Amino acid sequence: MVGWIIRTLVLCFVVGFVLSFLNINPANILTNSWQTVQDIAALLVEAGGWALPYILIGAVVVVPLSLLGLILRWNRSRPPS
Incomplete structure (x- = not known):
């Protein structure tokens, strides 16, 4: 408690x-609940606009490395033929 x-x-x-x-x-x-919701939505859009370029730059490195790691783990988990 x-x-x-x-x-x-x-x-x-x-x-x-x-x-x-x-x-x-x-x-x-x-x-003023509706205006508050609109203000929060505007803040989220503004934050997304600020963060999106950084996310895309990071994705150029992170996504290929994640896919490579996924492929390597998949190969290790497969039983030998």
């Missing part, structure tokens, strides 16, 4: 900190 309370308090703190960082006011959440 105490662990649940501590986890809940930490989660409340983290969510409150993130909302404060994003300039989301608790009163606005309650009184």
Whole structure:
């Protein structure tokens, strides 16, 4: 029970900190819910636009290496003929 309370308090703190960082006011959440949803969606789109180039650059290296690892694991798991 105490662990649940501590986890809940930490989660409340983290969510409150993130909302404060994003300039989301608790009163606005309650009184202007649709605008809050639109603001959050705009923030997500903006963050995605910022992150997408980095994801694509990383994918150039990560995807081929992941496929190579998958093929090597598949070859090792097959029984010899």
